[in-house]
Amino acid sequence: MNKRLFLLSMRACTLLLLMMAQAACSDKGDGPRPDTEPPEEQPGPSILKEKANFGIGAAIKTAHLAELAYANTVKSHFSQVTAEWEMKMELIWSSATGYNWSNADRVVDFAKDNDLEVHGHTLVWYKSFPGWFKNAGYDSTAFEDRVRAYIQTTVGRYKGRVKSWDVANEIFNDNGTLRSTDCPVFATFNDPIGFYGRCFKYAHEADPDAKLFYNDYSVVLASAKRSAIKRMVSRFKNEGIPIHGIGDQFHYRVTTDKNTIKNGLTDMASTGLLIHLSELDIIVNVQQSESYAFTQAEAQKQADMYRFIVESYESLPADQKFAITTWGVTDKYTWLTDYWHAKEYPLLFDQHYQEKEAYRGFLAGLKNN
Template identity: 35%
Template sequence: MRKNSFKSLAVALSVLLTALMVCSSMVSAATPTGKRLKDVQSRVLVGTEFSSGFTNMDSTFFNTATPEFNLVTAENCMKWDALEPSQNSFNWNEADKLMNWAKTNNYKVHGHTFVWHNQAPGWIQNLSASAMESAMNNHIDKVMGRYKGQIPIWDVANEVFEENGSYRNSFWYRTMGKSFIEKAFIRARAADPSAKLVYNDYNLEYTGPKSNAAYEMLKDFKSRGIPVDGIGFQMHLDIQYAIDYNDFAKNMQRFADLGLEIYITEMDVRVSSNTNSTELQTQASYYKNIIEKCMAQPAVKAIQFWGFTDKYSWVPGTFSGRDNALLFDKNYNPKPAYYAVQAALATSPTPTVIYGDLDGSGSVDALDYSLMKQYLLGSITKFPSENGLVAADVNASGTVDALDFAVMKQYLIGLITKFPAQV
C-alpha cells in the first residue's frame, strides 16, 4: 500500500511537472522576440481583425494581440446584417463592445462595411430603387452618426467588380445601377466629413481587368469630385499562386497617382492544411516581399491582417485543404511569417524626391500642376507633400525661390516639358 502510494505520488508529480513545462513553453512562445509590430516603425498603422464575440476569447488571445497592433477591424459586427437586421432597428451591442475595447487599448478602428452584396439582410434586397437608396442613406447616416469622429477609416463600398472587370450583378447593381457606389460615398462624406472613405476589394493587387476597372472607376470619381480617399487591397493570397512584386508596386503607384491613400485591409497567405517548414518559409517570403513594397510606397497608410492566429481563421472553412494563413499558429506561437513582417516593417527607405512632385505621390502629374498653379496664384502657401517645400525646389538650389516660381510657370504654360533637376 505504501509502495503504491509513493508510485502514485511520483506519477502525480510527473504529470504536474509536465503540465508546468507545457504552460511555461506556451507563455514563452506567445511572446515573440524583438519589438512588437506596431512599434517597429511609426509611418503606417498595423492592424488585425476581431470576430464577433471576441470578448469571450481566452486570455492568451488578448495577451498576444493587444501589444502587437494599433488598428482593428470588425470581421462581422459592423456589417449590415449585424447592425440593422430589420429596417431601422439597430443592434449596437457587438459594435459598441469593439469600440469600447479599442478606446481602452488605444486602438484605431477601421469600419467595415456599408454597401456589399454579401451579409445584407433580406429586407434591403427587394426594395425599389428609391426605397433602397433611402434605406442606404439612413443606414449610413445612423451608423456614421453614432461613431462620428471615432472611426477614422470606413470601407464604404466593397467588392463591386467581377474578375473580368464588369460590375458585379448584385442586388444593388440590379436595382440602382452603378450609381449606388458614388451615392454611398457622397452620403458617407456628408455623415462624417473627417472619415477616410475607402473602396475595398480582393484581387486588386494584380494588374488586369478587375484592377483596371477599379482604377477607372476611382479615376472617374476623382475627376468628378466624388469623395473617395483610399483604395483597399484585401490581399488574400496563397503560395500556390505566384505574384509579381514589381507589378504590385507599379499598381499601387498608379492608384497613388490619383491622389488616393492605400490600405492593405485583410492580408493573409494560405498554405496547405498539412503545413511543412518549406511552406512556412515560402509564406514568410510572401509577407516579406509584399510589406517591403508597401513600406516603400508613401501612399500606404495601414497594413492589416485578417486575424493574427490560425486558431481563429476564416480560411479552412472557405478553402478546402488550405489553412495556417496568419502570423501566429493555433497555439499562439509566432511563425516565420511573423518575423518576416517584423523585419519588413523596419525597411522604410527615404522616398526619392522628384522635383515638381508637390504632393509626394512619386510622379509629376495633373495634381502637381494644379498645386503649382494654386501656389503661384497665392491660393495656398504650402504644399501638402511629405517632403515639405523642398519638393518644389525645381532647380535644386536648396531653397524655394523666385527662379523656382519662374520655372514652374514655364512648365505650366508649356514652354518647357521637364524640370531642370531630378534625383
C-alpha cells in the same frame, strides 16, 4: 617544524589576511564587483506596431475577445482593428424595425479601452444586405433612402471613434465588369456607380473627418478590375465625391507572382489615394489538401512572401501608406479553414499565439526594423 617551513607558513597567513581585508574594503566602497553586478537587460522582442510608420491592423471577432491570449495579442502587436463581421449591414440591420449595435459597440469599446484605432468594414456590400431588405421590392428612390439612412446613422453613431470606413466593397468582377448578377444595387439603378458615389457623400456628411475607402479583392492581380476601379476613382474626383483610399484584400498565396504584386501596387498608387492592404493572409495549402503538412520549409516560404509584400508596400510614397491589416490574429481562428474545408496556416501567430516565421518575415520587411 623547521624554521624554513615556519616562515613560509607565516607569509601565507599574512597574504591571506591582506586579501580578506581588501575584499572587506571593496564591499564598503565603490569599486567594481563583477560577481554581484546584475546582467545587462536584454531588449525584448520587436513589436510590429512599434516598428511601422503606418497602421498595423488585425481583423477581430468579439466571440474571441474573452480569450485572454487573443485579446493580449491584439493589444500588444497591433495599432488598429477591423471588425471581421460585426460592423456589416446584415448584423446591424437584421430587422426592418431597428438596428442592433451590440456587437459593433463591443468592437469599438474594446478599441477605445486599449488605445486602438478602428477601421469600419463595411457599409455597402452585396453579400451583407439583409434578407428582408433584398426582398422588400423597393424602387430606386426608396432603396436609396433606406441605405442613406443606414449609412448616416451608422457612421454618425461612431463619429470620432471610427477613423475610416470601407464605404463600398466588391463592386467589380475580375474582368472589370460590374457585379450585376448577384447584387441588388445593379437591378435597381441605371447608374450603379453613381449610387455608390452618393454613398460616399452620405458617409462624409455623417463624419467629415473619416477616411473613406473602396475595397475589393485581387486588385493588384486583375489588371482589368484595377483599371475599372481607377476609372471609378477618376469619375468620383471629377464629381467632387470624397474618396480617400483603395483597399486590396490581399488574400494571396505563397505561389502568387511577385512581379505582378509589385507592379499592381505601383499602379494602385498612381491614383494618389491612400493604399490599404486590408485583409492580408498568405495561403500555404494551395491545393486545399487534408494531408497537407506545414513544415519548416513551408513556413519559410510564407515568411519570404510576407517580407516581400511588406517591402513592396514600404516602397510606396510615405503619404499613401495607410495600413496593413491581417485578416485575423491566429491560425486557430482563420476564416480559410471553413472556406476551404482544409487545413490552413495563413497568419502571423500560430494556434498557441506564438510568433511564426511569418511574423519575423513581416518584421524584416519594415523599413524601421
